[in-house]
Amino acid sequence: MRTYIWTIPTRLFHWLLAVAFTVGYLLGGEEEYLSLHAALGSLIGGLIIFRIIQGFTGPKYARFSDFPVSIKSLLSFAGNMKQSKAIHPGHNPLAALIMLGIMITALLSAMSGMMIFAAGETGFLGFRFNPGVNQESFEGVHEVIVNIFLVLVGIHLTGILADTLFHPANGTIFSIFSGYKKLVAPEAKLNVFNKTFPLFWFGLPLLLFIYVLRFQPLPTPEKEGLNTEQTDTDKDED
Numbered sequence: 001m002r003t004y005i006w007t008i009p010t011r012l013f014h015w016l017l018a019v020a021f022t023v024g025y026l027l028g029g030e031e032e033y034l035s036l037h038a039a040l041g042s043l044i045g046g047l048i049i050f051r052i053i054q055g056f057t058g059p060k061y062a063r064f065s066d067f068p069v070s071i072k073s074l075l076s077f078a079g080n081m082k083q084s085k086a087i088h089p090g091h092n093p094l095a096a097l098i099m100l101g102i103m104i105t106a107l108l109s110a111m112s113g114m115m116i117f118a119a120g121e122t123g124f125l126g127f128r129f130n131p132g133v134n135q136e137s138f139e140g141v142h143e144v145i146v147n148i149f150l151v152l153v154g155i156h157l158t159g160i161l162a163d164t165l166f167h168p169a170n171g172t173i174f175s176i177f178s179g180y181k182k183l184v185a186p187e188a189k190l191n192v193f194n195k196t197f198p199l200f201w202f203g204l205p206l207l208l209f210i211y212v213l214r215f216q217p218l219p220t221p222e223k224e225g226l227n228t229e230q231t232d233t234d235k236d237e238d
């Protein structure tokens with residue numbers, strides 16, 4: 001028996017997030033790709049904001065009320081992982097916890113990245129901190145958060161691999177491609193709002209992606225400026 005669990009918008013969100021994260025992370029810190037990096041990071045931020053709205057308005061299994069993250073659910077899941085699919089057709093308690101962690105760190109990664117720009121001379125999308133705000137401290141925060149994000153993605157992939165090896169009958173890994181799991185449960189259904197919402201969910205973050213890529217000026221790294229000054233002084237001294 002197959003049951004429809006992950007609807008098309010959820011799957012589209014998943015794969016846009018996965019690709020944007022993978023490419024964006026690999027390009028992080030590469031100066032010649034900073035524009036694409038900032039655009040991909042902004043895309044991620046936008047996708048997450050709409051995913052949060054979807055968490056309150058979306059179809060069953062995508063709603064946060066369907067994320068079984070209470071201590072009681074987590075403990076009973078730890079005690080009997082095999083039974084869990086019958087009780088939790090969507091995310092199991094541990095998966096739900098990791099999903100929330102990924103959403104929060106993804107949003108914080110995007111925000112801290114934007115702060116690096118906002119602390120520089122170009123600002124970000126018209127917003128700029130007062131001169132004197134330390135850009136390097138935002139770089140440090142950004143580096144820490146994106147690496148927590150990476151660890152959570154690693155746990156997510158390990159969880160999916162473990163589920164595929166130990167509970168192959170439910171076909172969880174295939175569900176993020178097809179939408180279906182092999183279990184008996186109520187089907188996920190989209191109402192009119194859920195069918196219209198993806199226009200904004202994907203449309204606005206894609207516009208933001210294009211805008212940042214095309215029009216956002218890039219800050220010149222502070223350290224480079226310091227180096228130039230030093231060289232000039234060195235020359236004077238010589």
Ligand code: HEM
Nearest residue numbers: 010014017018021090091092095099102153160172173176
């Ligand atoms: C080849 C790589 C990947 C595979 C096979 C995969 C597989 C899956 C599967 C099967 C689910 C549903 C889990 C369940 O039924 O409980 C899922 C959900 C999710 N995955 Fe992945 N994933 C991959 C990469 C990623 C990456 C790189 C990220 C983050 C950057 C990510 C973030 C998420 C999130 C946030 C959800 C929850 C979706 C929602 O509730 O809207 N995944 N993934």
Ligand code: HEM
Nearest residue numbers: 025028029038041042044106109110113114116139143146
């Ligand atoms: C949302 C997902 C994001 C991820 C996963 C991510 C990941 C990374 C990584 C891995 C680095 C390299 C850190 C290092 O030097 O070790 C980096 C650097 C950087 N990122 Fe992001 N980033 C994201 C979003 C953004 C956004 C939205 C912006 C700007 C609008 C941005 C701006 C920067 C800048 C300026 C650096 C260079 C900082 C430095 O030189 O230390 N990032 N990012």
